[in-house]
Amino acid sequence: MEPLIQCEDITHYYGNRLIYKNLNFEVQKGKILGLLGKNGTGKTTIINILNGYLKPQSGICRIFGERMDKLSPQTKGRIGLLLEGHIQHSYFNVLQIERYYSRFFPRWKKEAYFRLLEKLRVSHKQKISTMSCGQRSQVALGLLFAQDPDLLILDDFSMGLDPGYRRLFVEYLKEYAASEDKTIFLTSHIIQDMEMLIDDCIILDYGKILLHEPTDYILKNFRRFTFSASSDAFAENQIVRNTGKTGNRWETYSFASIGDVRAVLSVNNEISDLKEETLSLEDAFIGLTGKY
Amino acid sequence: MYQSIVYKEWIKTQKVIWLLLAVFLGLGIYSFMKIAEDVRLTGTAAYWEAIIQKDISLFPFFKYAPLLSGFLLGITQYLPELQYKRLKLTLHLPLNENRILSLMLLYGFSVAGLLQFLTLSGLLLGLSFLFTTEIVYVVFWKLLPWFIAGWAAYLLTAWVCLEPLWKRRISNMIAGICVLSFFFIQSKSGAYQPFIPYLATFVLIAFSFPFYSVMRFKEGIQ
Missing domain, CATH: 3.40.50.300 (P-loop containing nucleotide triphosphate hydrolases)
Known part of the structure; x- marks a missing residue:
């Protein structure tokens, strides 16, 4: 090309x-x-x-x-x-x-x-x-x-x-x-x-x-994950991005599979009810750049 | 392509050109009416004496009119280019950038020149019916620096308008006003005669100033 x-x-x-x-x-x-x-x-x-x-x-x-x-x-x-x-x-x-x-x-x-x-x-x-x-x-x-x-x-x-x-x-x-x-x-x-x-x-x-x-x-692989957790904070790393709490549930964004995301989030934390969602480009953009 | 550049400049300036023509015509008619009235009131001999002995100006309204016309023409031509940075559109045309600017400047310079030539010729022709050639000659030399100031004002306005930085624009403006004041030093008619080539040379040099402003615009100085 x-x-x-x-x-x-x-x-x-x-x-x-x-x-x-x-x-x-x-x-x-x-x-x-x-x-x-x-x-x-x-x-x-x-x-x-x-x-x-x-x-x-x-x-x-x-x-x-x-x-x-x-x-x-x-x-x-x-x-x-x-x-x-x-x-x-x-x-x-x-x-x-x-x-x-x-x-x-x-x-x-x-x-x-x-x-x-x-x-x-x-x-x-x-x-x-x-x-x-x-x-x-x-x-x-x-x-x-x-x-x-x-x-x-x-x-x-x-x-x-x-x-x-x-x-x-x-x-x-x-x-x-x-x-x-x-x-x-x-x-x-x-x-x-x-x-x-x-x-x-x-x-x-x-x-x-x-x-x-x-x-x-991006549309095929970038996902939003929502989950419940008792922790106050999650450290940012190469796998998950812009992890934050909205209402009672946490959300994070990642290109990784649900298994990898669970493994990363579970280090030193207890998480439950992890769900995966596909995203529009606009949601993916927010997931990558953050809301603010 | 060149026709298109001229077309754009014409669309921008046509109203101002007609306005300036009307103003110059009006001022010319008024000036001749005033001369006729003064001759009638003071008598021909006394009026002649005032012209020769007291060096009275027959066309005082034309002292600043060419200057203002150059300024107005420059503003009309270059302010829209700087608004919303439209100059980017103009410089993006498939034509050499210096050639584009030269054409724009030549257009304004020619229009200012034509307006001034028509006005000056009209005034001197009208005068030739009323006064001797010597007096027409003296008036010509009195008017000439004011009309050259019109060209200088046009080029300096282009220089100021195209400058991208406000601070620099103001300093350019101050420098321009200082230079223009040289065209209006109070003196006897004809005293400017030896100085005219220097003023004309300045106008030619001033032709290059807007190129410097555009170069700064292209570098994105803001």
Whole structure:
């Protein structure tokens, strides 16, 4: 598989605050990779570094083999970029913005843009600045589809969208990626609907990558275990994560089998009524990163 | 692609351009009405004498109008780029980044230049019907630094707006105001004549300032 994005040993600080230390990851061609993390874990920072809008303290990213700070115009033409909040040139109206972008991209597909906009009840003369966040998201998505890029980079696309628009965005994106063999790198702090979309998942914690696995693997193997115990605390270890008490019962999360979890929890403790539950991606995310 | 950049800048600035045209036209008409009234009230000979002996300004309203027009044009063009960091979208276009910025600056510079050329030509042409060539010549040299200040104000506004750091933006603003004050030193008509090439050279140098701001933006300084 050919990696379209490569990030090697990225270290970055904002003042004294560490954002990442030696962050490494790749995005393979044809895959949809989601970089998920809580607010403030540096998701937008990595998008900025990738596109050459932020110089990290150390490390290098490459897109299509080119350094992030020296992307050629040809390579930029192959990347569709969605900024956080679906930011666009809002002084344009629906027609003007299509006319503006169409001259930059040789594979421009006008019909893809207008097909998507038919779903919105907006006139072609409506200014983008007067649209709702959901409508702006569809304009931004339509422009990306019309550009027909090989790689889509979407920064927190779900931000500000109601469930309907979020689902619409995800469905269009999934269909587009599947039919055209596109590569997508996206960030989000809203995990709902993501399991429908992403093939691979990077879960970011403050300063580091917590997990980088295929979404299917996480959904199949990561479990929540609930149990009763008389103990006041359980030590964290490599097997169980974020062990805590909710009401009268304890809960913990693990990739290990129920037998292994029982063995780990039973060391110096008495536990009973251990139950295993499968998880949605959102629950898995909370299990990995904690509630707070 | 170049047409598209110009198109974007036109969409952003068209209202301001029409507004500035209307303001310049209005000020021009008002100035000529005022001259006609003064001539009528004081008499032609006394008015001529006032122009020659007392060096009165025939177009006092045009002292700061070009400066304000450059400032307004710069704000209209570059503030939306910095709002929500839209400049990232512009710099992400499949075109050399320096070329994109050059085009944006050239657009504003040309628009400011065209507005000022039309205004200056109109004023001098109108004046040529009322006064001798010598007086028109003197007025030209009096107006010229103020109109060059319009260009300088445009470029300095671009420099300030594109700067990503507020602290630096304020220091740029102070430096810009200090430099612009050189265009408005009180002096006799024509006294600026030897100084004009230096002012023009400064304007050419100021063309490079916004590139430095964009370089800082690209490094993610905040």
